[in-house]
Amino acid sequence: MKLYEYQAKKLFAQNGISVSEGYVAVDEEGAKNIASGFGGDVMIKAQVLSGGRGKAGGVKLARNSEDAAMIAGEILRLEIGGYKVRNVLVEPAIVIKKEIYLAITNDRERKCPVLIASGAGGIDIEDVAEQEPDKIAREYVKPFMGLCNYQVRNVASEIDLPSRLWPEFVQIAMALYDAYVENDATIVEINPLVVNEEDALIAVDAKVVLDGNALMRQPEMRENIDWGAGQEYEIEAHRLGLSYVALDGQIGCLVNGAGLAMGTMDIIEYFGGEPANFLDIGGGANEEKVAGALRIILRDDRVKTVLINIFGGITRCDEVARGLIAAMNEVDVEIPIVVRLVGTNKDEGLRLLEDSDLILADSLVDAAKKAIELVKALGKDDRYEHSD
Amino acid sequence: MKLYEYQAKKLFAQNGISVSEGYVAVDEEGAKNIASGFGGDVMIKAQVLSGGRGKAGGVKLARNSEDAAMIAGEILRLEIGGYKVRNVLVEPAIVIKKEIYLAITNDRERKCPVLIASGAGGIDIEDVAEQEPDKIAREYVKPFMGLCNYQVRNVASEIDLPSRLWPEFVQIAMALYDAYVENDATIVEINPLVVNEEDALIAVDAKVVLDGNALMRQPEMRENIDWGAGQEYEIEAHRLGLSYVALDGQIGCLVNGAGLAMGTMDIIEYFGGEPANFLDIGGGANEEKVAGALRIILRDDRVKTVLINIFGGITRCDEVARGLIAAMNEVDVEIPIVVRLVGTNKDEGLRLLEDSDLILADSLVDAAKKAIELVKALGKDDRYEHSD
Amino acid sequence: MSILIDQSTRVLVQGITGKEGLFHTNRMMEYGTEIVAGVTPGKGGDWVFDKVPVFNTCKAAVLASGANCSVIYVPALYAADAMLEAVTAGIKLVVCITEGVPLQDMMRVREYVDNCGARLIGPNCPGLLTPGECNVGIIPGDIAREGNVGVVSRSGTLTYEVLHTLSESGRGTSTCVGIGGDPISGTSFVDILRLFEEDPGTDQIVMIGEIGGQDEERAAEQIADRLSKPIVAFVAGRTAPAGKTMGHAGAIVEGGSGLADNKIRALREVGVRIANHPEEIPELLK
């Protein structure tokens, strides 16, 4: 659950961190007005929820307000990482004496938050981590104790930050930690944190990713999330409570359980097929969910067959079968569907499916092989016909 | 550093705790207006920083606004525990179904905060603790972890709070804990927390004591403190950074260090004298402090002699001697003063005092005995003459 | 023989009067699990199925029942409090089924559980099953039979698939432990592998990993250093793309870390036999 840069900056500013001053424009006119209000050089920055906007041409310098309008127009026509750019942030260009990377995120290995800083800011921290690991300083935070001032000073001293900037740096890192905790974030990042001409520290870019599991207790953050960003099928999957990830293959997958869904994809590939997606319908499997899942899978017309793999546990196979039958009536399915049911009430489930057009399989291997056969029967080049 | 009831209630209300609605009046007229605004019965409560206001007649029920004015007038003429009553809080009288005691304070033995609750609210908790210890439930809080909901439920179940009130009770206790932590309090107390006619929980009295050591980082709280309350000499001692406690005896004490100051009082009593005060001038001993300390001691005209006991460590005896001489010139001293100097630069200090009127002593025992002798020489009944 | 749970396990159910709690309490009791108490704040004094007393607090429940294991079915935002409560009440084995517990809650819970010397399984896990003896959680008991194969898994239904495959092949399970799919959980592969190594009732081990984190790599290090029993592993997610969460919050390949292939390589290097798919597992067992 990512926030836009401008939202992240607002959050940081509320916690007392100095951020670069800017306004959001939705069109050329707006960008022009903001730029002329600032006077001088401005940065025009695409507001998108994906990374890599710099490389995609989503961040540009404009010399004057006319220039700003033109550049904003260009950027607003971009699509970056599957997201349409709907807004740009217009900010005065800042003279940069030094760029610092500063972030707090969770360390999975150590089960705790970690403060990460580097004197090599402004670029991709993962590149720094790989090429110059010594340039990254880390402090692990005890969850109950929280970040301590001395830990920030440790980091400041390790990244050779001039000591006159330490008090300000400590204040920023502590505020960033507060933002991380108060908002149930999984990442709060300032990259770059800039030392400007006046020797002050300014957050020039900001990133906040929130813990989706905690949104229920973060009503303000929930309002900040742009639920309508991204592809339509992602929005629909989210609405139905499905986990869906698109892939490039021809065999659609509909599975209960995330591990089993991955296992199903893997077995398809192992036997020479290509999965078209990851899809976990979760626990239970009512008609609406199954139908919605099928619709999402079928929207990709590279999909030539669907493999449904259900392991009944708490979920009962007969209920799933009923959901399937109802869904099949509702969704216009023109391709073959292989179904494998096992576990609780399997026999009843299979009986219900007897009269359907569904192709039944005995085991996961059997199901994968059947699905692959079906795709092969359609001809080898078929998968490429739609990409022309 | 205690807050007034009305300030404590405001603090609790800011944290989301329901408190009884009321306004502060400084005179009869104000009390009358507030009472007539509410209509019906009102409680008139003295706002003082000492305890025991109930027994002192500082809390009374008024049946109407005329009554309120009269009672407020009476209460505003009271002095309770050395504090003049300057304000009264006027609140609608609440129908009470049940009274609960709820507090968070620090447990010195276990070095942690403790949540204390009792179903026997409304009365002195120390009496309950003594007479019916089973009626008090306690949960110790891990300082880093903070109070957990389950701990509040433990307490709720132990004091037999009806379970329909638990969610509200948990919310109140958690809010109270936040108030304790956020404001660096040493005690936050609601007594009574009342179950009213509508079965809601309302804080009818509130107490907050703040940690004086933390006031520097609590600017809002610092503004809330009524530095001008209490006796003038207490205010003056505080201003000078002196620790002063008045006692009933005739021998004034001026000592560097709290433990030594108590030891000096004890030795006076051991040899048959009576200390007039505890006074720790702290580290260093410049003229202003010594002079101020002398003035405070001498303001009590029961004092017949002063014992000055200085152990030079970091504090140098010669400096103290200079401070003493300067102070003696400044303060009008008409009674004998016994001085005992020991430690760093003692010889130089004693040399400086050679020509003064001060009576020098070799040791603490010697000093105590000399002071007692001086008092005895003034006649046995002397100490009572001023109390007539 | 088994690990963690057996016939002597006395189970406390937190959230027992909720829909999930009631449903699974019934299932666990049908399996023969000794459910000795339940907790639902405010419902103290009630009885569930006329057999299980309900208490307001874990403290009271543990005192009255002598429970030594707790299983948690409370909603995600209350789960952390429930785990802390169980541990504080002296429970040394806490199993949290709840999915969707906030991550920062889990960091704090983990710190506390470790400090108290307790063991937490989960959250977001199917629980534990010692066939024929005790079922704590939501694993369908009928898919596994008694035997000598220890099973440990980060997944839910994939675990059932493996238990099913084992049963079909005539093999049985000593204990099955679902450690859960969250990035921060109570127990790792290493912890459970050690327990299996010490368990005389476990002769070989099946380990079901998935993408994300370094848990399988840490397990490989342990296997090299300390473990002697034969291990078969399946790691799900070889076909998963980077940067996408695959259902489980913890199943994500990030910045080149957490790849299935790396995990498989690490495990293979220390002598673990790798199954290409779940149905291959029985053939690879000794």
Place this chain on the structure above:
Amino acid sequence: MSILIDQSTRVLVQGITGKEGLFHTNRMMEYGTEIVAGVTPGKGGDWVFDKVPVFNTCKAAVLASGANCSVIYVPALYAADAMLEAVTAGIKLVVCITEGVPLQDMMRVREYVDNCGARLIGPNCPGLLTPGECNVGIIPGDIAREGNVGVVSRSGTLTYEVLHTLSESGRGTSTCVGIGGDPISGTSFVDILRLFEEDPGTDQIVMIGEIGGQDEERAAEQIADRLSKPIVAFVAGRTAPAGKTMGHAGAIVEGGSGLADNKIRALREVGVRIANHPEEIPELLK
């Protein structure tokens, strides 16, 4: 012999470039204490008295100097952070001189110090003195001589009075420990009495208590159970009224608890000889 500090103690001074830090560093060095490093954030690279290197962080200071003890002279609101920093850097003996540390800070510091297995003396204490060997804190070194009497005290100048009296009477001190007058501090009488009991260089003990808390009562319990060395005690504050803080934040009689007479009674009952005033102490020693 001695407890806690001796010739081998390598002292780090936190807040070394402040007024107090500089003054006492000089005094401690004059006494012969081995001051191996100082810490002042932002002053790393400086030198104090041309002898003591200053570092930005405890981590760096400990790495470079091998310090095994830290003494803290930083302002009250920063003292908690300094204590946590020292302990995290691996220092096992931290002495905090600073007065006025907020109480809630101290509760957290104490929890952390205990978890880390370190020892904290203070805050609001005069520090430690092992005559002839090492002086850590602010106790004037010249008032005590070497000897076999262990001294432990909640007070400052009253301790000096006692050390002075002992010296005047020809007796010497093994180690003097000022544990401080705050209600929540790092070390209690019990802790120090145990150390003295085990120290072959300490033959008898002087304990200087005061009103407030239950520390002396706890000590009495320990004395009854475990301690064999003769103890003389003075408890200050018999004449103190209830409900009033007597200078030290911890010196207060509250709700009938913390009375000097109760403490004296508890100690007397377990065989501790009680001095009526400090100058009586030497006569009561064996």
